[in-house]
Amino acid sequence: MAAKNKTVYFCQNCGHEENKWLGQCPACKEWNTFVEETVVTGAPGKARGGTKRAQTPRALTLREIEHVQEDRYSSHIAELDRVLGGGIVPGSLVLVGGDPGIGKSTLLLQVCQKLAGDERDVLYISGEESLHQIKMRAERIGIFNDHLKLLCETDLDTIRETIEREKPQAVVIDSIQTMSSDLVSSAPGSVSQVRDSTNVLLQLAKGLAVTVFVVGHVTKEGQVAGPRVLEHMVDTVLYFEGERYAAYRILRSVKNRFGPTHEIGVFEMASDGLKEVANPSEYMLEGKPQEAPGSVVVCCMEGTRPMLVEVQALVARTNFGYPRRTASGCDYNRLNLLIAVLSKRLGIDMSDEDAYVNIAGGIKLNEPAIDLGIILALVSSYSNKVIDEHMIAFGEVGLSGEIRGVTMPQQRVLEAKKLGYTTCLLPQASLRQVKGAEGIRLIGVRHIEEAVAQI
Ligand code: TYD
Numbered sequence: 001m002a003a004k005n006k007t008v009y010f011c012q013n014c015g016h017e018e019n020k021w022l023g024q025c026p027a028c029k030e031w032n033t034f035v036e037e038t039v040v041t042g043a044p045g046k047a048r049g050g051t052k053r054a055q056t057p058r059a060l061t062l063r064e065i066e067h068v069q070e071d072r073y074s075s076h077i078a079e080l081d082r083v084l085g086g087g088i089v090p091g092s093l094v095l096v097g098g099d100p101g102i103g104k105s106t107l108l109l110q111v112c113q114k115l116a117g118d119e120r121d122v123l124y125i126s127g128e129e130s131l132h133q134i135k136m137r138a139e140r141i142g143i144f145n146d147h148l149k150l151l152c153e154t155d156l157d158t159i160r161e162t163i164e165r166e167k168p169q170a171v172v173i174d175s176i177q178t179m180s181s182d183l184v185s186s187a188p189g190s191v192s193q194v195r196d197s198t199n200v201l202l203q204l205a206k207g208l209a210v211t212v213f214v215v216g217h218v219t220k221e222g223q224v225a226g227p228r229v230l231e232h233m234v235d236t237v238l239y240f241e242g243e244r245y246a247a248y249r250i251l252r253s254v255k256n257r258f259g260p261t262h263e264i265g266v267f268e269m270a271s272d273g274l275k276e277v278a279n280p281s282e283y284m285l286e287g288k289p290q291e292a293p294g295s296v297v298v299c300c301m302e303g304t305r306p307m308l309v310e311v312q313a314l315v316a317r318t319n320f321g322y323p324r325r326t327a328s329g330c331d332y333n334r335l336n337l338l339i340a341v342l343s344k345r346l347g348i349d350m351s352d353e354d355a356y357v358n359i360a361g362g363i364k365l366n367e368p369a370i371d372l373g374i375i376l377a378l379v380s381s382y383s384n385k386v387i388d389e390h391m392i393a394f395g396e397v398g399l400s401g402e403i404r405g406v407t408m409p410q411q412r413v414l415e416a417k418k419l420g421y422t423t424c425l426l427p428q429a430s431l432r433q434v435k436g437a438e439g440i441r442l443i444g445v446r447h448i449e450e451a452v453a454q455i
Pocket residue numbers: 098099100101102103104105106107137140141269270271272273274
């Protein structure tokens with residue numbers, strides 16, 4: 001079959017394909033994300049699948065498959081190793097997504113620095129910045145040795161040749177949206193280019209056992225394909241997030257073929273690169289007010305890691321008829337629900353009170369275990385009573401005002417104990433799962449009424 005050009009429309013947000021232009025993507029419901037692209041059909045697929053192999057492979061039983069221990073190596077950045085599931089896997093393709101300016105290039109350059117320091121050959125390929133710009137960034141970060149090589153290139157065939165010639169152990173591609181291949185006619189950053197480039201990199205990674213880190217920008221405009229388009233092709237997807245103006249950054253794994261997901265690594269952006277934050281609880285609680293009503297410490301879980309954060313609430317008389325509710329860092333609907341539970345079950349009427357809830361430190365939590373903290377902070381601010389500053393609380397609140405058990409209570413209690421808290425308010429149902437908590441007073445509660453009585 002001869003090669004044929006076909007015009008298709010791709011959603012630049014999720015990669016959904018349509019034969020005609022649509023205003024809204026039926027898959028991800030984003031508006032104005034379809035862009036016309038030309039794809040070649042027929043010939044290439046034929047050429048790839050055309051040569052028949054001499055021997056068709058035989059299907060195997062599980063017992064026949066040899067067990068190979070993946071020999072991971074450490075990046076010497078403990079927070080990154082944790083998120084990757086215990087180190088870097090050779091031959092894996094890791095996507096690092098995030099908003100522009102969040103620090104993806106900085107993080108990966110620091111990974112290069114550590115790996116080169118370990119006498120591993122690494123290649124950093126940038127399609128966005130000049131060698132001069134990279135050098136300036138490297139000078140801020142520290143000292144690099146000659147195991148790191150840099151290249152400014154956007155042509156995929158040249159990149160492939162360079163990788164095959166240099167045979168590095170790890171490669172960084174910054175960013176996938178700038179890479180293009182002559183075989184695909186669409187512009188760099190389009191869905192077909194991004195997918196084709198990822199495919200080439202995937203083959204290189206598996207064929208040469210090099211680890212490839214790929215940077216993908218999260219974009220809002222919809223003209224450039226976002227990292228979601230290639231999530232299903234890569235082995236590991238990490239997102240780098242954080243408030244642009246807050247110093248801390250969170251690296252989160254959302255997909256990992258070689259380890260657990262929903263692990264986080266916490267970093268802080270300093271003037272000389274990213275610094276690891278080994279104890280995020282201490283960091284999140286920095287600057288917590290003392291003797292202030294409306295403030296309580298809760299313990300949430302990020303992956304397998306407990307983290308103490310401060311929940312703040314401000315309840316104030318409404319000036320105009322309609323009360324305002326603001327939730328920053330937690331779910332707005334959840335806040336409304338908890339206010340309704342307070343009114344119905346405890347008779348605390350907030351219908352002429354504004355309520356503002358804020359999770360300090362700019363972190364976003366959507367775990368139900370913070371419900372009890374929100375309730376306590378609201379009641380504390382409403383009644384203007386201070387909550388004991390040596391107490392933490394966690395528990396999910398149900399519609400009847402009951403307090404339900406949460407996962408991993410033991411880890412939460414131990415984290416509180418480690419940071420010197422002396423009292424912990426927790427669901428009665430979780431109480432018997434907690435062991436080794438001498439030195440911290442545990443108060444099991446069944447209903448919000450019992451919990452509120454502790455203020
Ligand atoms: P960068 O890694 O370029 O972001 P990305 O690749 O995700 O677009 O980081 C950009 C920001 O980080 C920039 O605003 C400057 C800041 N920065 C520091 O604060 N300290 C540093 O040591 C470095 C290298 C960057």
